[in-house]
Amino acid sequence: MNIGEVARRSGLPAKTIRYYEEIDLIRPQRSENGYRSFAENDLHKLAFLGRARALGFTIEECRTLLALYEDETRESAEVKRVAEEHLRHIDEKIAELQDMRATLSHLVRACAGDDRPDCPILQGLANETVE
Amino acid sequence: MNIGEVARRSGLPAKTIRYYEEIDLIRPQRSENGYRSFAENDLHKLAFLGRARALGFTIEECRTLLALYEDETRESAEVKRVAEEHLRHIDEKIAELQDMRATLSHLVRACAGDDRPDCPILQGLANETVE
DNA sequence: CCTTGACCTTCCCGTGACTGGAAGCCCTAT
DNA sequence: ATAGGGCTTCCAGTCACGGGAAGGTCAAGG
Structure with missing residues (x-):
C-alpha cells in the first residue's frame, strides 16, 4: 500500500503518517522507487x-500504549495506569x-450588550474584584 | 519601574512581558541605560x-479587548460579542x-488492571468497535 | 513516444504562546 | 576591584503537525 491508500483507510493525513515515521512510531518498508510501502x-x-490521539493521549503516551499493545507479556495494570x-x-x-x-x-450575563460603552466584562478584566 | 517589579506586581513572568512588547501589546518607555521603564x-x-489570558482568550482576542478597553466610544455589544x-x-x-x-x-472501568495481559483499553484502541 | 495529471519524495518554514539558556551590559554593595 | 543580581538581546526548543516548493514516478490517453 502506498501512503495515499493508508491515509484514506486510516483516516490520518499523509503528512501525519510521514511525521509518525519520522518520530519512529511506525517503520514502513520502502519500495524500489523510494515510495513507502505499508503492510496491513x-x-x-x-x-x-x-x-489514541482522538482520546487525547500525547504522542509519548501513544508510544507507550503501542509498545504495551505489542508486548504480549504486558500487565493490564500498566495500561490502566497510563489511561x-x-x-x-x-x-x-x-x-x-x-x-x-x-x-x-x-461577566457576559452582567453586560447589557448595547451601544453604550459601560461594560462589566471590561471592568472585570481591569479590576481584580469583579463586583 | 523595571521589568522585575512589574513581573512581581502583575504576576506575569518577565519573559512574557518582553514577549508582549515584541508583539506590540504594550509599549513601555526605555531608560537611558536601555532598561524598559514601565508606567502604572x-x-x-x-x-x-x-x-484575559487566564480566561482563555487568545492573544489576538486580548488585543481586541485591550483596544476596546481603551476606546471610550466602544459599544458594550462588541465586547459581549467577543466574549x-x-x-x-x-x-x-x-x-x-x-x-x-x-x-x-x-474503557478504564472495563480493565481489570492486574498482572494479566488482557486489556479492554488496548482492545478498544485496536478495534473500531469497543464492545 | 510524449504528455498529462495524480501520486509520491524530501526539505524548509510557520503555527501559539511562550520558556530556557547563553553571552554580555548595568548597578549597587562590600 | 569584585561579586551579585538584574537587565539586555538573540537563538533555539516546545507540541503535533500543516502548507507549500521543487522535483521524481507511474499509468493512461493521444
Missing part, C-alpha cells in the same frame, strides 16, 4: 494511533475550563 | 492581559473533553 500491520498501528493518569489530566482540563466558563458567563 | 498604565494593561464567541469555544472544548472522558473512563 502498519495500517493497523496507524488506526490504533489515530484512536488513569490521562483521565486525571482530562478532568483537570475540564475543571479549568469550567472555572473559566463560570467566570466568563457571569 | 503599563502595569495596569499587563494585569488586564493576565486576567460570547469565546464562551462558545470553551463550551466546545468542554464537550470534546467530556466525550473523551466518557469513552476513556468506560
